[in-house]
Amino acid sequence: MKKVTTLFVVLSFLINFGLTVSSYAEAVTANIASEAIAQEIAAQAGGTYVAGAAAPAVTGTQVALPVVSQATGNVVGYVVAEQASLVSTLNAAGYTSVASSVAASTAGTAAGMAVGTGVSVGTIAAGAAVVGGASALVVAAGGSGGTTTSHHH
Amino acid sequence: MRKSIFLFLLLFTFGFGEAFPDGTGNPEDAILESSERFFISLKKNDFNTAWNLLSLKSRETIISDIIRATRKAGGGTNKDDIIKDFENSGVISTSYWNAFLNTFNPDMILEECKWEMGVIDKQKAEIIITHRKASDPVTLKVLREDGVWRVGLVETFWAGRTDSFLQKLVNLFAG
Numbered sequence: 251m252k253k254v255t256t257l258f259v260v261l262s263f264l265i266n267f268g269l270t271v272s273s274y275a276e277a278v279t280a281n282i283a284s285e286a287i288a289q290e291i292a293a294q295a296g297g298t299y300v301a302g303a304a305a306p307a308v309t310g311t312q313v314a315l316p317v318v319s320q321a322t323g324n325v326v327g328y329v330v331a332e333q334a335s336l337v338s339t340l341n342a343a344g345y346t347s348v349a350s351s352v353a354a355s356t357a358g359t360a361a362g363m364a365v366g367t368g369v370s371v372g373t374i375a376a377g378a379a380v381v382g383g384a385s386a387l388v389v390a391a392g393g394s395g396g397t398t399t400s401h402h403h
Numbered sequence: 404m405r406k407s408i409f410l411f412l413l414l415f416t417f418g419f420g421e422a423f424p425d426g427t428g429n430p431e432d433a434i435l436e437s438s439e440r441f442f443i444s445l446k447k448n449d450f451n452t453a454w455n456l457l458s459l460k461s462r463e464t465i466i467s468d469i470i471r472a473t474r475k476a477g478g479g480t481n482k483d484d485i486i487k488d489f490e491n492s493g494v495i496s497t498s499y500w501n502a503f504l505n506t507f508n509p510d511m512i513l514e515e516c517k518w519e520m521g522v523i524d525k526q527k528a529e530i531i532i533t534h535r536k537a538s539d540p541v542t543l544k545v546l547r548e549d550g551v552w553r554v555g556l557v558e559t560f561w562a563g564r565t566d567s568f569l570q571k572l573v574n575l576f577a578g
Contacts (some may be wrong), residue, residue: 338477350480351498353473358502361468361560366507368532368541368560369516 280322288317288329295339297331306330315351430552431520434528434545440511446509446545450500451492458546461557462489469499528552 282288285301292299300306300314303325308314313336315329329336333352340349437456444453454462466485475478488495512532521529526547533540544555 268550295477303536306443334476341478346478349476349478349492350469350485350488352404353476353478353480353494354469354499356472356476356504357465357468358499359466359506359555361499362503362506365503365560366511369512
């Protein structure tokens with residue numbers, strides 16, 4: 251079974267000191283100063299930065315971390331990298347909440363699958379994509395340090 | 404005679420009360436209500452209520468799973484921070500449950516399954532849940548802790564499948 255892991259952990263970057271995005275309610279976000287920082291994170295994690303709103307295809311244990319414009323609320327790109335590398339890079343860069351949330355998504359995905367499997371008595375639909383983590387991280391604007399808050403609507 | 408009747412009623416009342424210490428007189432309702440409410444809370448993204456309806460072992464195991472996944476991915480974390488986060492429906496809790504719900508739809512158990520009461524005693528109960536497409540049921544373990552019936556998610560779905568199976572799933576996603 252093809253392992254496709256998509257993680258919706260959002261890095262929103264500040265363009266115009268705009269207000270909180272509403273598209274990723276209840277998400278945990280990390281604010282970064284510019285898209286260039288997202289590109290740097292991707293590089294440090296050994297991954298790539300994919301510009302554009304369309305979610306990229308991921309393979310194996312890669313995750314796609316959305317980057318959202320705080321001004322418009324739109325996704326402007328994705329950091330695509332192996333999950334372990336991304337967690338490590340985010341931790342090193344100080345985005346520890348984001349990193350912990352990525353790891354929590356991993357555990358949550360496994361747990362959800364275990365429950366679903368248990369209920370269906372081991373039957374998993376053929377071709378089902380393994381999706382990992384649908385949490386958007388919304389981190390309040392606060393400069394390059396990456397302070398975090400969660401936004402609830 | 405009156406004394407005998409009085410004593411009989413006294414014994415009957417306290418005896419009955421002891422068998423059903425929650426005072427409802429019908430523990431089945433309390434067990435089913437708690438269990439259903441757990442899955443409904445998840446469906447409504449009321450993660451705080453869902454968390455509080457989990458058994459102690461379930462909560463401890465979930466936290467351990469997250470710590471393991473974090474460390475495996477090269478991150479550092481503090482157990483107390485994670486506990487506080489889940490108690491306050493923080494960012495880690497939200498990420499966990501969102502991911503959980505991304506792979507498990509509560510309607511699968513709420514709308515697509517038949518629920519039947521199984522064994523009940525003072526501290527433990529079982530609900531036999533059969534999915535409409537399944538040939539065999541799953542036995543949901545429910546435990547009475549601090550006077551409240553709580554869902555043994557870990558006791559039901561982690562155990563029996565062997566810890567190694569779940570660990571393999573966690574490892575698979577942790578990379």
